[in-house]
Amino acid sequence: MGKPLEYALWLAVPLAAGAFLQGDAYALSVLVFVLIYGLLAMATVLCMGHAGQITLAQAGFFAIGAYAASITELELGAPFAGGLIMALVVTGLCGYALGYPILRVKGHFLGLITLAFTQVVNEVVTHWTSLTGGVNGLYGMSQPSIPFVEFDPLYEFAILLALFWFTVFVACGNLINSRYGRAMHMLKFSDWGAQANGISVARYKCEAFALSAAICGGAGAFYATFIQYIGPESFTLEVSIGVIAMCILGGMTDLRGAILGAAALTLVNEPLRMVPELQPVIYALVILLVIVLLPQGVVPTLRRLFAERRASRQAVEASRS
Amino acid sequence: MFDFVLAVLPQVIVTGLMLGSIYALLSLCFCVVHAGTGVINFAQGDFVVIGLVFIWLTYVDLQLPLLIAIPLTVLLTGLVVTIMERLTIARVIDQEPIIPLLVTLALGILIRGVIHLVWGTQPRMVPHFSGDTPILIAGGAALPQTFWIAGGAVLIMIALYFFFTKTLFGLSIRASATDREGAQVIGVNAGLISLFAFGLSALISGGAGALVAPITNVDAYLGLEFSLKGFAGAVLGGIDKPVAALAGGLFIGLLETFVSGLISSEYRNMVVFGVLMIVLIVRPNGLLGGKG
Numbered sequence: 001m002g003k004p005l006e007y008a009l010w011l012a013v014p015l016a017a018g019a020f021l022q023g024d025a026y027a028l029s030v031l032v033f034v035l036i037y038g039l040l041a042m043a044t045v046l047c048m049g050h051a052g053q054i055t056l057a058q059a060g061f062f063a064i065g066a067y068a069a070s071i072t073e074l075e076l077g078a079p080f081a082g083g084l085i086m087a088l089v090v091t092g093l094c095g096y097a098l099g100y101p102i103l104r105v106k107g108h109f110l111g112l113i114t115l116a117f118t119q120v121v122n123e124v125v126t127h128w129t130s131l132t133g134g135v136n137g138l139y140g141m142s143q144p145s146i147p148f149v150e151f152d153p154l155y156e157f158a159i160l161l162a163l164f165w166f167t168v169f170v171a172c173g174n175l176i177n178s179r180y181g182r183a184m185h186m187l188k189f190s191d192w193g194a195q196a197n198g199i200s201v202a203r204y205k206c207e208a209f210a211l212s213a214a215i216c217g218g219a220g221a222f223y224a225t226f227i228q229y230i231g232p233e234s235f236t237l238e239v240s241i242g243v244i245a246m247c248i249l250g251g252m253t254d255l256r257g258a259i260l261g262a263a264a265l266t267l268v269n270e271p272l273r274m275v276p277e278l279q280p281v282i283y284a285l286v287i288l289l290v291i292v293l294l295p296q297g298v299v300p301t302l303r304r305l306f307a308e309r310r311a312s313r314q315a316v317e318a319s320r321s
Numbered sequence: 322m323f324d325f326v327l328a329v330l331p332q333v334i335v336t337g338l339m340l341g342s343i344y345a346l347l348s349l350c351f352c353v354v355h356a357g358t359g360v361i362n363f364a365q366g367d368f369v370v371i372g373l374v375f376i377w378l379t380y381v382d383l384q385l386p387l388l389i390a391i392p393l394t395v396l397l398t399g400l401v402v403t404i405m406e407r408l409t410i411a412r413v414i415d416q417e418p419i420i421p422l423l424v425t426l427a428l429g430i431l432i433r434g435v436i437h438l439v440w441g442t443q444p445r446m447v448p449h450f451s452g453d454t455p456i457l458i459a460g461g462a463a464l465p466q467t468f469w470i471a472g473g474a475v476l477i478m479i480a481l482y483f484f485f486t487k488t489l490f491g492l493s494i495r496a497s498a499t500d501r502e503g504a505q506v507i508g509v510n511a512g513l514i515s516l517f518a519f520g521l522s523a524l525i526s527g528g529a530g531a532l533v534a535p536i537t538n539v540d541a542y543l544g545l546e547f548s549l550k551g552f553a554g555a556v557l558g559g560i561d562k563p564v565a566a567l568a569g570g571l572f573i574g575l576l577e578t579f580v581s582g583l584i585s586s587e588y589r590n591m592v593v594f595g596v597l598m599i600v601l602i603v604r605p606n607g608l609l610g611g612k613g
Contacts, residue, residue: 054419101602111422112361112552113601116594119549123591237545241426248423280434287427292409295416 010256011166018158028154030270032226034263035158035165039219040243041250041258042172047212048244049252050176052188053205056240057098057114060121061213063235065091065220067125070138070230080144080225084164087221088214095213099206118237126232137231141224161222168215172255175211184208238280242269245287251297260299265290326583331461333582334575339467339536341574342474346529347551348570349481350522352563355555356498357518358414360421364405366547367432368523372398372530373539374436377445380534387450391531398527399520406519414515429544436541447534466535473532477525478567485563490517498561546590550577553597559606 014035021027040058047055068090069083076082102113125132132138145156175181184204186194191201224230242265250261268286272279294301347365354362375397379390405428413420450469455462485491496504497514505511537543550573558569573593580589 048419105601105605109556109601109605111419112556113598116549116553116598116601120591120594120598123594127587127591237426238430241423241430244419244423245427248420277438278434280430281438284427284431284434288409288424288431291420291424291427292412295413295420 007170010169011162014162014165015159018155018162022152022155025154028158030267032158032161033270034266035161036219036223037243037246037262037266038259039165039168039215041246041262042168042255043212043215044243044247045252045255045258046172046215047208049247049254050181050188051184051204051208053208054111055114055209055212056111056237056244057117057213058216058243059235059237059239060118061091061095061216062220062223062239063121063125064094065217066224066230066235067132067138068217069221070141070224071131073141074138083225084218084221087217091217091220092210092214095210096206098213099209103202103205115237118240122232122235125235135231137229139229141228143225143228157226164218164222168218169255169259176255242283242287245290248295248297249290251299254297254299257297257299261297329582333578335458335461335463335467337575337578338571339463339470340578341571342471343529343533344550344554344574345567345570346474346477346525347547348554348558348566349563350525351552351555352560352566353494353522354518355560357494358515359418359501360410360414360425361552362425362519362522363422363548363552364425364428364432365522365526365551367429367544368398368402368526369530369547370436370541370544371401371432372527373534373537375527376531376534377447377539381445381447391528394531395524395527398530399523402523403516403520406516410519411512411515429548433541433544440541445539447539449535464536470532473528477528494518550593553593556597557600561606
């Protein structure tokens with residue numbers, strides 16, 4: 001399959017699904033969540049799977065993006081595009097700012113410092129009442145719509161989101177396969193090795209954090225305008241944990257796998273919101289099962305199985321001839 | 322301002338030391354598990370909550386005397402945790418470190434979810450072990466439970482000291498902490514150490530849970546905060562050194578009470594996590610830890 005064709009397919013699936021589901025508000029909202037979590041999962045793959053920097057800061061950046069977009073829209077009266085750009089810029093800068101001081105930290109301590117970051121963001125959002133509305137949150141953002149066309153407004157939102165999602169997907173795919181991306185990948189294996197090859201470890205680490213943060217921020221901007229209400233309870237550590245579980249399910253090193261993982265876990269989780277008492281229990285059980293049974297991820301595991309089968313078949317044929 | 326500070330200082334110190342001794346026990350648990358397995362266990366606070374649940378069941382619901390209720394709580398917590406360890410953590414222990422960390426985080430969600438499901442959201446009260454008339458010491462008022470907590474913490478620490486210096490299991494955990502592969506080479510069973518480290522941390526957590534229950538009441542959502550504070554203490558002191566971790570836990574307790582007493586309780590978590598982030602960045606091995 002050619003590359004343009006494959007990309008076209010990835011764009012066509014959410015657009016077609018949205019068109020098919022028009023009129024069904026619940027199904028469309030599930031689709032929107034699949035795309036939003038897909039964005040968060042791609043950000044995680046970029047930072048963790050590709051650059052090897054463990055992070056639990058997704059929920060923090062998601063929150064910063066959501067609040068940045070909402071405040072821009074509510075206080076400055078800017079349109080959604082303004083809010084989105086503001087979210088991307090602010091979270092990108094925050095990501096860069098977080099990346100710089102934590103250069104010295106590695107492994108699970110990196111995970112924990114990013115965890116502390118998420119927790120600090122949550123505390124700030126809860127207590128900085130004059131800016132964020134505190135526990136009451138912010139509401140009254142308006143959903144963006146596409147001019148000149150008349151679709152179901154939810155579908156119009158889904159189209160915009162799918163376009164952003166697709167842009168991120170293509171951009172990440174290109175980044176990973178570029179010279180720049182390969183340099184970033186080197187950080188995963190050895191700082192010294194990267195350094196010896198003339199790769200600036202500090203620069204690439206910070207930029208990995210900044211890029212991944214900006215993607216989370218963009219997701220946050222879409223989330224805020226979709227739900228039209230944001231409060232601190234939407235951005236807890238559970239979001240980061242869930243997103244990493246999605247990536248582990250799909251395969252931490254594979255963009256497509258992460259997107260599929262996000263879709264799978266979202267489809268499990270969204271119906272569970274109907275039973276709020278059971279939701280955390282079942283969700284946690286699913287996450288545990290995924291991690292314990294398939295720590296390498298579904299897509300890489302399948303790929304390895306196929307590779308092994310092909311190798312054994314080739315070995316059989318070689319022995320026959 | 323200065324007069325005000327002086328006036329509340331004794332109270333802040335008394336409360337801070339009480340809270341600090343709980344956090345110190347938790348920091349010690351982080352230390353034990355990290356030493357034995359290299360895992361940072363973020364379900365630690367939820368183990369304490371399991372202890373809270375069992376003390377309520379035994380002391381309040383079944384009306385057992387304290388002398389039976391507390392040991393029973395400790396043992397039951399240990400049992401539940403070791404079962405969970407065998408089913409989940411033991412299976413991923415040799416994956417890269419983020420995987421066990423995530424498993425413990427998910428276990429935390431699971432424990433909170435199950436307790437919430439079985440018990441509902443209403444926190445349960447546990448009566449104070451010996452009344453709730455405050456005792457005045459050095460210008461501060463302390464609940465009698467404070468002495469239970471501080472005394473219990475000291476007892477647990479003494480027991481741990483003997484465990485770590487006199488018993489084979491304690492010594493092998495310490496050997497694993499120094500050099501995990503080296504310890505395995507000389508015949509330390511890694512799987513058993515993992516079970517044992519988690520079991521021990523659960524026993525400590527169960528004890529801590531039993532002691533703090535009257536102060537905190539039984540609330541499923543205390544777990545994550547306990548974990549974060551205990552971990553902050555362990556990292557602040559140095560996660561490789563039990564005594565340093567203890568000191569770190571005490572410091573976090575004092576810091577938190579100082580911030581809530583002198584500034585505002587709204588800022589206590591922000592300050593604690595801010596300090597944690599700064600320490601992790603500036604001295605990843607802890608303020609009292611060695612150079613790594």
